[in-house]
Amino acid sequence: MGKTRKTPSIIDKPMNFCPGCGHGIIIRLICEVLEELGQDNNVIFPIGVGCSSNLGGGLVADRFHCSHGRAAAVASGMKAVSPENIIVSYQGDGDAYSIGIAETINAAYRNENITVVTVNNTNFGMTGGQMSWTTMPKQKTTTSQLGRDCDKTGYPMKFPELVASQFNIAYAARGSVHSPASINKTKSYIKKAIESQMNNEGYSVVEVMSPCPVNWNMTPVEAMDRIKNELIDYFELGEFKQREVIK
Numbered sequence: 574m575g576k577t578r579k580t581p582s583i584i585d586k587p588m589n590f591c592p593g594c595g596h597g598i599i600i601r602l603i604c605e606v607l608e609e610l611g612q613d614n615n616v617i618f619p620i621g622v623g624c625s626s627n628l629g630g631g632l633v634a635d636r637f638h639c640s641h642g643r644a645a646a647v648a649s650g651m652k653a654v655s656p657e658n659i660i661v662s663y664q665g666d667g668d669a670y671s672i673g674i675a676e677t678i679n680a681a682y683r684n685e686n687i688t689v690v691t692v693n694n695t696n697f698g699m700t701g702g703q704m705s706w707t708t709m710p711k712q713k714t715t716t717s718q719l720g721r722d723c724d725k726t727g728y729p730m731k732f733p734e735l736v737a738s739q740f741n742i743a744y745a746a747r748g749s750v751h752s753p754a755s756i757n758k759t760k761s762y763i764k765k766a767i768e769s770q771m772n773n774e775g776y777s778v779v780e781v782m783s784p785c786p787v788n789w790n791m792t793p794v795e796a797m798d799r800i801k802n803e804l805i806d807y808f809e810l811g812e813f814k815q816r817e818v819i820k
């Protein structure tokens with residue numbers, strides 16, 4: 574018998590995600606990390622609007638459901654008044670990048686000592702699969718029915734690379750949940766991000782590539798394969814910035 578992985582105690586009950594969705598895996602990883610770092614009773618989650626909002630219903634943890642796209646601004650305020658708490662904003666790509674890009678980027682610009690986890694499923698999942706700033710070239714969505722035309726709408730945004738290259742932030746990485754190995758790597762990224770907040774190093778962001786079988790019109794297995802075979806060629810996995818802390 575292999576060692577069983579214990580469910581983190583702040584996970585209260587099953588969450589309402591579609592079969593094959595990646596959100597549940599990512600939330601589980603965040604909770605495992607918080608427990609391992611002894612922060613599970615010290616965390617506050619500013620939560621975005623979208624499928625990410627379901628985090629609120631499944632955890633025994635302090636949380637605040639923010640206006641659409643504004644979680645990074647709320648997170649900055651929480652950290653300012655309560656610096657001893659660990660602040661983890663949890664948002665989708667549509668929320669953090671399309672709708673809330675001003676708040677998202679300004680928090681990075683100011684190097685706020687918060688952690689942002691963005692779930693990139695290349696569309697606005699909750700509202701039925703509209704195009705977002707991470708929709709792939711030629712990808713069909715309900716608002717790009719002939720396939721995304723990037724000459725008209727811009728190219729998919731690579732947020733961790735952007736802030737890592739332009740701002741003096743602490744940590745930026747992109748993970749994925751398409752395989753056990755990528756899940757374990759993603760967990761290590763989330764751990765480094767939260768540790769950097771605990772060390773007062775500043776802003777940390779982990780984007781996670783996540784399947785959305787329902788809106789991609791795929792089976793769960795096909796959706797995982799899409800990440801492996803298509804998405805990570807464009808959305809490269811890895812760490813883009815890691816501050817060297819002088820001890």
Ligand SMILES: Cc1ncc(C[n+]2csc(CCOP(=O)(O)OP(=O)(O)O)c2C)c(N)n1
Binds near residue numbers: 664697
């Ligand atoms: C101000 C405002 N505009 C639009 C909406 C509708 N809305 C709800 S969820 C959502 C999309 C969220 O997409 P994303 O952040 O990518 O998260 P996902 O559901 O894919 O995880 C939108 C547009 C809203 N609730 N409020």
